[in-house]
Amino acid sequence: KAGVTQTPRYLIKTRGQQVTLSCSPISGHRSVSWYQQTPGQGLQFLFEYFSETQRNKGNFPGRFSGRQFSNSRSEMNVSTLELGDSALYLCASSLTPDRLNQPQHFGDGTRLSIL
């Protein structure tokens, strides 16, 4: 069974540009969450999608947005990139968000570097 697939693995952008990251969840998983990991702030929750609806959003500016498609694949977009957006962006999927004991399974991440 294929795991969570994130593309691209690495990305280099310059300040002011925008970027779109993609996540394909494990087959059958309908809940997708995104996290940002930086050395300074650690792992921080960005947002969560289920059935194409954003259910929850972390404390990030409006430059960070996302969406989920009918096949549960998700994308996140960051506009007007800043140096501080350099991070590892991790996507995680689970079957549904309603069962507490269901772990989220993570992809390998997209490492974004802003020059």
Next chain:
Amino acid sequence: AQKITQTQPGMFVQEKEAVTLDCTYDTSDQSYGLFWYKQPSSGEMIFLIYQGSYDEQNATEGRYSLNFQKARKSANLVISASQLGDSAMYFCAMREMNNNAGNMLTFGGGTRLMVKP
């Protein structure tokens, strides 16, 4: 206040010995789950073990076990018979079941474990 605290930034353990990684948490929810993840240098987060707040027994999963002390709000990970491949960052995370949390995981700062041959 930090919701998840991991007080050991780095730890060494001798191969084949057991090691305990500490995690304390803070929540007012009655229903919550605690998760441990392993992150090797390659970056992927690997789910290790889960403990629910209502679980009466400590969770075990192969060489991993969780020492859950609810009154003390601690959920320490015990790795038995350490292997060189256990060298990685380890993260403790919590999911709260209140309406505003959704599926959000709150992570601790992590502990870097290094296994010595």
